[in-house]
Amino acid sequence: MNAPSSFKPRSDLVRILMERGHVYQATDLEGLDAAALKGPLSAYIGFDATAPSLHVGSLVQIMTLRRLQMTGHRPIVLMGGGTTKVGDPSDKATQRPMLTDEVIAENLEGIRRAFAPFLRFGAGPTDAIMVNNADWLEKLGYIEFLRDYGVHFTINRMLTLEFVRNRIENELPLTFLEFNYMLMQSADFLELHRRHGCTLQFGGSEQWGNIVNGIDLIRRIESAEAYGVTAPLVTTASGVKMGKTVDGAVWLNAEMRSPYDYWQFWRNTEDADVGRFLRLFTDLPLDEIARLEALQGAEINEAKKVLANEATTMLHGAEAAEVAAGAARAAFEEGRLSNDLPTIEVARADLEAGIALAALATDAGLAGSRSEARRLAQGGGLRVNDVAENDGQRTINLADCNAEGLIKLAAGRKKIVLIRPV
RNA sequence: GGGGGAAUGUCCCGAGUGGCAAAGGGGGCGGACUGUAAAUCCGCUGGCGUACGCCUUCGCAGGUUCGAGUCCUGCUUCCCCCA
Numbered sequence: 306m307n308a309p310s311s312f313k314p315r316s317d318l319v320r321i322l323m324e325r326g327h328v329y330q331a332t333d334l335e336g337l338d339a340a341a342l343k344g345p346l347s348a349y350i351g352f353d354a355t356a357p358s359l360h361v362g363s364l365v366q367i368m369t370l371r372r373l374q375m376t377g378h379r380p381i382v383l384m385g386g387g388t389t390k391v392g393d394p395s396d397k398a399t400q401r402p403m404l405t406d407e408v409i410a411e412n413l414e415g416i417r418r419a420f421a422p423f424l425r426f427g428a429g430p431t432d433a434i435m436v437n438n439a440d441w442l443e444k445l446g447y448i449e450f451l452r453d454y455g456v457h458f459t460i461n462r463m464l465t466l467e468f469v470r471n472r473i474e475n476e477l478p479l480t481f482l483e484f485n486y487m488l489m490q491s492a493d494f495l496e497l498h499r500r501h502g503c504t505l506q507f508g509g510s511e512q513w514g515n516i517v518n519g520i521d522l523i524r525r526i527e528s529a530e531a532y533g534v535t536a537p538l539v540t541t542a543s544g545v546k547m548g549k550t551v552d553g554a555v556w557l558n559a560e561m562r563s564p565y566d567y568w569q570f571w572r573n574t575e576d577a578d579v580g581r582f583l584r585l586f587t588d589l590p591l592d593e594i595a596r597l598e599a600l601q602g603a604e605i606n607e608a609k610k611v612l613a614n615e616a617t618t619m620l621h622g623a624e625a626a627e628v629a630a631g632a633a634r635a636a637f638e639e640g641r642l643s644n645d646l647p648t649i650e651v652a653r654a655d656l657e658a659g660i661a662l663a664a665l666a667t668d669a670g671l672a673g674s675r676s677e678a679r680r681l682a683q684g685g686g687l688r689v690n691d692v693a694e695n696d697g698q699r700t701i702n703l704a705d706c707n708a709e710g711l712i713k714l715a716a717g718r719k720k721i722v723l724i725r726p727v
Numbered sequence: 728g729g730g731g732g733a734a735u736g737u738c739c740c741g742a743g744u745g746g747c748a749a750a751g752g753g754g755g756c757g758g759a760c761u762g763u764a765a766a767u768c769c770g771c772u773g774g775c776g777u778a779c780g781c782c783u784u785c786g787c788a789g790g791u792u793c794g795a796g797u798c799c800u801g802c803u804u805c806c807c808c809c810a
Contacts, residue, residue: 569763572763573763573764574764575764575765576762576764576765577764577765578764579764602762603761603762603764604762605762605764606762606763606764609762609763609764633763636763637763638763661777672756674773674774674775675774675775675776676773676774676775676776677756677771677772677774680756680757680770680771680772681756681757681771683757683770683771684756684757684758684770684771685757685758685770686756686757686758686771687757693758696777698776698777716756716757717756717757717758718757718763719763
């Protein structure tokens with residue numbers, strides 16, 4: 306199912322997706338290539354509202370839509386207002402917790418915003434559009450649903466799907482609710498085909514079964530050809546699923562993860578991942594990436610900075626990226642303070658009275674609790690103005706302010722926060 | 728409907744004789760070493776407290792006991808076997 310190496314795509318779309326590492330599996334890459342040459346395609350990816358923001362794990366998908374648009378096609382962002390209520394079981398060992406309507410609505414709002422920097426929305430032929438599957442899924446009556454869609458799916462076939470076999474073999478429950486998810490996703494594809502002429506669906510590798518079923522449904526009901534392409538699951542070279550850190554995921558929304566931290570995330574990429582990430586997550590030309598990727602030893606840090614700059618610029622804008630880069634340069638390369646580091650304001654009166662270091666570090670977000678901050682200090686990981694402080698109980702007051710009236714607090718080498726009395 | 732088993736440190740897996748803040752992994756965080764990398768070694772990994780300490784945790788609710796993750800009763804969810 307992987308693209309044969311002998312295949313030479315003629316369309317920009319397929320060529321670029323392949324070159325940049327977006328293709329893991331495809332139903333009919335040659336057919337898609339031919340279709341893309343004929344004119345603008347409409348393609349979609351669905352995003353369920355399981356969290357208040359998308360994170361780096363979804364970035365591959367977003368970038369796929371971006372490439373699609375840049376090669377002259379129309380992206381459709383499908384918000385899963387309806388499917389979220391069922392919950393996709395594909396990559397899960399157990400059923401997801403049920404989310405309430407209120408939570409789903411809030412999550413959708415947060416997710417919606419993430420797309421603006423990556424796609425151009427509008428009414429033109431290749432402008433991106435955003436739709437919500439609650440619009441059609443919620444109207445379906447049960448019997449209607451069974452008769453219109455259920456009739457096209459056989460249990461025999463569904464039982465052969467990998468995640469279904471997994472659940473059954475490992476004796477994990479698979480509820481009927483979850484079992485229906487793929488029908489809903491198939492219905493989505495059909496609906497988008499009808500409404501918007503959508504003929505292509507992208508998704509993560511775990512979406513393969515769902516996508517193929519949608520293509521079948523379109524073929525049966527509309528006698529039309531549709532295509533599916535999945536992206537590889539992006540892991541780091543160490544084999545860890547990408548984007549997992551202290552605070553959980555690397556969120557895209559700025560209020561959940563600051564541009565500075567976002568820049569740092571990319572800057573801390575492992576050597577072995579730099580080339581792959583540059584191809585996937587930036588628009589840099591491939592020959593430029595090849596040059597950066599070839600850098601050896603410490604020089605590859607330059608490539609990581611480029612990656613951080615490009616990725617941060619794309620999401621938060623050039624200005625935010627420059628500020629983040631500048632703050633990092635000052636802090637790590639010149640060993641001095643930059644006022645552009647994340648800053649926490651603390652009431653001057655509180656500092657006059659004195660605050661325990663552990664409490665201050667916790668409030669500044671460097672530790673999850675005071676106990677944790679205290680342990681961090683004991684282990685030598687907490688520094689005040691670059692001096693390791695072992696006693697978490699030590700009081701911090703205005704006397705700790707430097708010449709600029711700030712206190713620099715650091716947990717480890719990389720997490721730095723400035724305290725500003727106000 | 729009947730019988731048998733399971734649920735553990737709110738990231739995951741997982742041991743647990745009535746004295747347990749609870750073995751061991753993974754993951755994460757910190758330290759050393761480096762290049763803000765990898766690998767390796769070391770430390771930490773429930774909350775609050777300056778401290779001898781206090782509080783909250785083993786599916787839920789009761790009970791026995793000086794004392795319960797561990798025993799008893801009921802309930803919930805899941806798995807297996809029989810019907």
